[in-house]
Amino acid sequence: MTQFLRSLAHGESPIANETFENYGEYSKIRHLHQLFTKLGIVEYKDQNLLIFTRWLDRKMDKCDLNDEHTKVARQYVRWYHLRRLRELSDRTNLTEGHVRTSKQDTTVALNFLGWLEEKSISLSQCRQAHVDEWFATGNTTRSRVRSFAKWAVRNQYLPNIELPGGATFRAPGIDQGKRLALLADLLENEEIPLFCRAAAILFLLYGQPITRLVRLTINDITTNVDVTEILLGDHPVLIPNPFDEIILRYVRSRPNINTAGNADSPYLFVGFRPGQPLNANYLMRLLRDHGVELRVMKAAALRDLVQEMPPAVAARVLGFKTASLEPHAAQAGMTWASYPALRRATPKNS
Known part of the structure; x- marks a missing residue:
């Protein structure tokens, strides 16, 4: 590493992407490469x-x-x-x-x-x-x-064959009581890091994949008077009180932005690497460590949401495909007739 830095400083190696990419142990200089990229010293890749x-x-x-x-x-x-x-x-x-x-x-x-x-x-x-x-x-x-x-x-490398059908949807065991208890704990438990509480709240409320959560930006959070909303799909969705207070408190004190590489980071969950969001696998491990059973509680959140609105509507609001939410609605026993607002909005035949 020292020799690598010396070669850059003395002009023995060009400050270019190829110099970093061809370094034998790239993991040791990845952070430096990302910092140079963020500062515009080397071309973005x-x-x-x-x-x-x-x-x-x-x-x-x-x-x-x-x-x-x-x-x-x-x-x-x-x-x-x-x-x-x-x-x-x-x-x-x-x-x-x-x-x-x-x-x-x-x-x-x-x-x-x-x-x-x-x-x-x-x-x-x-x-x-x-x-x-x-x-x-x-x-x-x-x-x-x-x-x-x-x-x-x-591409005709393999003769026509039939592939076994994909795995059918099997809803995991749903424990809404456990999910709600964990949400309540996240409001009060100051021992859990604030960024972890914020991420867990968004996950438990909206069932968003962690890989999508870490790509959210601060511009996806908006506040108008006393209403705080988050943009996950086509239209903003309300963050209910008192969970909005935790989210806004976190937004005002995001960690990892006091560095040259992340001072202007737009990400809601700022990563340790320059210009990058928080690593999704790292966040997954933290959530599991704090009792968030990812697969079960994601299903619980989505099951709850499709009982409030039809899968097609929920998909647009939450950024999912309708087909991925329909099995949750079916498991919950929801049909068109289950949504009173839709029945009221449909004109009766004369």
Whole structure:
């Protein structure tokens, strides 16, 4: 690290993205790279995209597939994952979650090709029986081969096959009492860090994925007279009192902004890295440590919300797809007739 800094200071290495990217132990200089990027010293490059491309280079270097399968794997990653990630990056919508999914799908695709090679089967020789065996003899992670298999069929590397149906919706056990008790505790428990209380409140009220919560900005919180709202979808939604007091108190005292890299950060939950939001995995661990059972309590929040408004309306307000909320409404036994406001708004037939 000292030698690296000296080479930059003496002009032995150019202050450019390539200098940082080609450093052997990038994790040691990542913070410095992000700081230089935030200050405009080097040209902006999406760090999430950089993390994936560096990971991919290492992954493919270690790949011991035959030439045919290696070529197919490289084309799959380049034209399916890398193209998608770059498009998201161009729209500044690329998140850690997107990178994680692409890593998982790529890893499973390579495992599938390796599994075929162990059986002395080429991809073009793969048949329905082989695919069925792949799904039947491994863990649920093997289901992530779907994106590769669909791409391979579409590009005629793999014969037409049928993939087993996706997992059906199974609502986790719902304990609204526990969720409400935790919300009450978050109002009073000063031992929990304020940023963690704010994040937990938003999660428990609106069931937002943590990866989406960390991308919220302070501009998504608005106050008008005595009403505080948050923008999650198409329209702002009310933050009820007294939870709004915790959120506003947090907004006024956001941590991690007293540094050169984050002094003007727009993020509601500012990260430790320059210009980045708080790491979603880090926040997930903190919430779990404070008793927030993510999957169960997300389902509880969404179940509660779809009892107040139809899935189509809730989806627009909360930023979800309607299809992802309909199973929660069905589990709660909600139908169109369950929403009195809709019945009153519908004219009667004469």
